[in-house]
Amino acid sequence: MPDSARPIVFVSDFGLGNEWVGICHSVLAGISPRSPIVDLTHLIRPLEVQSGALLLADSMPYIAEDAVILGVVDPNVGKDREVAIASTSGRYLVGPDNGLLSLAWEAAGGADTAVEIASPDVVRPPRAESFRAPDTLCPPAAHLAAGMPIEQLGPTVDPSTLSALTVAEPEIGDGQIRGEVIDFNRFGNIQLNIREDDLVRAGLDGAPFLTIKATAASAEARRGSTYADFKAGEYGVIFDERGRMEIVRGDPESALAGLGLQPGHLVWISRSRVP
Amino acid sequence: MPDSARPIVFVSDFGLGNEWVGICHSVLAGISPRSPIVDLTHLIRPLEVQSGALLLADSMPYIAEDAVILGVVDPNVGKDREVAIASTSGRYLVGPDNGLLSLAWEAAGGADTAVEIASPDVVRPPRAESFRAPDTLCPPAAHLAAGMPIEQLGPTVDPSTLSALTVAEPEIGDGQIRGEVIDFNRFGNIQLNIREDDLVRAGLDGAPFLTIKATAASAEARRGSTYADFKAGEYGVIFDERGRMEIVRGDPESALAGLGLQPGHLVWISRSRVP
Amino acid sequence: MPDSARPIVFVSDFGLGNEWVGICHSVLAGISPRSPIVDLTHLIRPLEVQSGALLLADSMPYIAEDAVILGVVDPNVGKDREVAIASTSGRYLVGPDNGLLSLAWEAAGGADTAVEIASPDVVRPPRAESFRAPDTLCPPAAHLAAGMPIEQLGPTVDPSTLSALTVAEPEIGDGQIRGEVIDFNRFGNIQLNIREDDLVRAGLDGAPFLTIKATAASAEARRGSTYADFKAGEYGVIFDERGRMEIVRGDPESALAGLGLQPGHLVWISRSRVP
Numbered sequence: 174m175p176d177s178a179r180p181i182v183f184v185s186d187f188g189l190g191n192e193w194v195g196i197c198h199s200v201l202a203g204i205s206p207r208s209p210i211v212d213l214t215h216l217i218r219p220l221e222v223q224s225g226a227l228l229l230a231d232s233m234p235y236i237a238e239d240a241v242i243l244g245v246v247d248p249n250v251g252k253d254r255e256v257a258i259a260s261t262s263g264r265y266l267v268g269p270d271n272g273l274l275s276l277a278w279e280a281a282g283g284a285d286t287a288v289e290i291a292s293p294d295v296v297r298p299p300r301a302e303s304f305r306a307p308d309t310l311c312p313p314a315a316h317l318a319a320g321m322p323i324e325q326l327g328p329t330v331d332p333s334t335l336s337a338l339t340v341a342e343p344e345i346g347d348g349q350i351r352g353e354v355i356d357f358n359r360f361g362n363i364q365l366n367i368r369e370d371d372l373v374r375a376g377l378d379g380a381p382f383l384t385i386k387a388t389a390a391s392a393e394a395r396r397g398s399t400y401a402d403f404k405a406g407e408y409g410v411i412f413d414e415r416g417r418m419e420i421v422r423g424d425p426e427s428a429l430a431g432l433g434l435q436p437g438h439l440v441w442i443s444r445s446r447v448p
Numbered sequence: 449m450p451d452s453a454r455p456i457v458f459v460s461d462f463g464l465g466n467e468w469v470g471i472c473h474s475v476l477a478g479i480s481p482r483s484p485i486v487d488l489t490h491l492i493r494p495l496e497v498q499s500g501a502l503l504l505a506d507s508m509p510y511i512a513e514d515a516v517i518l519g520v521v522d523p524n525v526g527k528d529r530e531v532a533i534a535s536t537s538g539r540y541l542v543g544p545d546n547g548l549l550s551l552a553w554e555a556a557g558g559a560d561t562a563v564e565i566a567s568p569d570v571v572r573p574p575r576a577e578s579f580r581a582p583d584t585l586c587p588p589a590a591h592l593a594a595g596m597p598i599e600q601l602g603p604t605v606d607p608s609t610l611s612a613l614t615v616a617e618p619e620i621g622d623g624q625i626r627g628e629v630i631d632f633n634r635f636g637n638i639q640l641n642i643r644e645d646d647l648v649r650a651g652l653d654g655a656p657f658l659t660i661k662a663t664a665a666s667a668e669a670r671r672g673s674t675y676a677d678f679k680a681g682e683y684g685v686i687f688d689e690r691g692r693m694e695i696v697r698g699d700p701e702s703a704l705a706g707l708g709l710q711p712g713h714l715v716w717i718s719r720s721r722v723p
Numbered sequence: 724m725p726d727s728a729r730p731i732v733f734v735s736d737f738g739l740g741n742e743w744v745g746i747c748h749s750v751l752a753g754i755s756p757r758s759p760i761v762d763l764t765h766l767i768r769p770l771e772v773q774s775g776a777l778l779l780a781d782s783m784p785y786i787a788e789d790a791v792i793l794g795v796v797d798p799n800v801g802k803d804r805e806v807a808i809a810s811t812s813g814r815y816l817v818g819p820d821n822g823l824l825s826l827a828w829e830a831a832g833g834a835d836t837a838v839e840i841a842s843p844d845v846v847r848p849p850r851a852e853s854f855r856a857p858d859t860l861c862p863p864a865a866h867l868a869a870g871m872p873i874e875q876l877g878p879t880v881d882p883s884t885l886s887a888l889t890v891a892e893p894e895i896g897d898g899q900i901r902g903e904v905i906d907f908n909r910f911g912n913i914q915l916n917i918r919e920d921d922l923v924r925a926g927l928d929g930a931p932f933l934t935i936k937a938t939a940a941s942a943e944a945r946r947g948s949t950y951a952d953f954k955a956g957e958y959g960v961i962f963d964e965r966g967r968m969e970i971v972r973g974d975p976e977s978a979l980a981g982l983g984l985q986p987g988h989l990v991w992i993s994r995s996r997v998p
Contacts, residue, residue, distance in 0.1 A: 212748070213742050399801075
């Protein structure tokens, strides 16, 4: 047994309410017992591939260069081929070929090599179509972590044929940005596709207050740096650890509810007339 | 220190709301730092021994042959003796002698050797009767994982004196099965004691629709292979990764609520007249 | 790479609803892959430093002597200095200097050495003030676990300048104790600052029933040893694994709601006139 093994970073929409995550851990640890297993999160909203893809890509700066990333958000349950990808930066990615991994490998320098997972030495027929991962995805991830060359997992695939997501870029004007909601959390904080650079380019980075317009409502939001900066009910804007503009609202109010927003909705950001 | 150690598979009804699971991990890692610890689930419904026993037994195909299984669902809190069992397949099981482990060791080829956990070198008097596991169950599980022979844990016990659960078997007729609800999940999906073989024996395996009769209600359910196969509100039948017939209902409806079922209730399955 | 590494015991108020705990694990495992990581709990009530400090101190008997404890409950987000402490018993503690760690190092024999975490070889500028831990606290904790001497983390600090919490001690009279609520859990069970010794000193240890008086309500509570000892709605008193007096109430009722209590409230305990 080698002295150490690559870490496995696991992200899914399985939730925590049953034994699914545990069964996957059991299979992973059985094949690569020396690999630390990192549960990035298992609370991706069920079947929301883009939300998982963004969270994973935004987390890449915190993920080791030698990690094997196992991603399972699979609305088509086994109808997409299952793939393993070697990124230019050295990380491996394993999951369904539905775009879930695509923003992460872009963030990791691109997809160098890809294979379709098919070797009968690695996978076994799934016990149930409703839960394929322990039979078809956990074994290849763990074998990669334990040192198996990616070519042994199955036939090579042209990386250009892999499914890739496109995330809408914000539209930057002079003093205005049109952005899109990409995610939200249980506190009702809203993540946008807007980064700090975009604010600079629109000339809005010095504004102490920003006007947030949605279709259903609008708000004046104060710039701050963390959640504790805002009073109960007050709207605020921070840049979070994912590098995204986040619209927050002082506990116990929800910015999501207050502005009537959902992922995919547009928002318009401009300088506020407030003081 | 040996180069590696057995994995520990941990299942309980502790929930995730406090420090109990963490304290057990701390004790386990202190004694066997090289053991991967797999949390199968800690959300067994509180004090429901049979539900835990079935989940554990159904998970055995995914659990390594050298695993130490630590199970804690203990409605009698310390009034049952605490035991360690060596199964024929090589896995160890540690927990209260209340039937929780019995379906798992049957699935693992039977109980070869059993001991009552008693050695003062291994256990210490529990700090609180309300939470004995870190003092009386985690240490023996971790010592087994680190290589201690089972005989050192305490006096040998005749395996035939161990508590064992009996799970009702379905009653198979020609074109009809009487089954029993054994579990359900947070989506309201219902697990029955019926396996795919039983459907074949009743001559129902080719039926595209099945009639599900409960005491309070009945439904026509379509055969499918995964959750995504069913429309909102539609009843369906799949065989899940536990090998069990599962009655599901398209999101956001609950089959459990719709049919008025609970664990232990009977259901009658027959060929549907629907197309 | 050394043959083994210190375990890391991680406690926070991050919750389980997003990727924060996962990102911290990723950073920890990247620096000290051989360290078992124990999640003590991440459900400290948000920003409640005293609640986290007490839980951590009460858990010390279960935490290995060579552990590195990483605590993150930080209402001032980065406005307090960040420190690493070597306790007399050998454990290290890493976190904000806001009192969170103070009860734990007292329980571990005192603070021997302390440093302010500052070395640019160890920390990096946080990507976001709203989530500093992966950049400023996880790296020093993991480096300590992997064997780095504490002096390399930053300049030495006089341990007497560290923030320390004071927990109110109960007031013991003849046949009466005035205690304080220090915590509660999701079942509505209430933890007090009263230990079993205090009951002995007040001459109340033999009483089968105790009267619990709060400002808003009072109850007659029966002594027991575990949750299952009490009938639905019945009030009871146990000493839990944290060594604290706990006021419980038979499922499904909540002692917290019934007595109108919150952390910081006073309660008066005396011998009951009940049978």
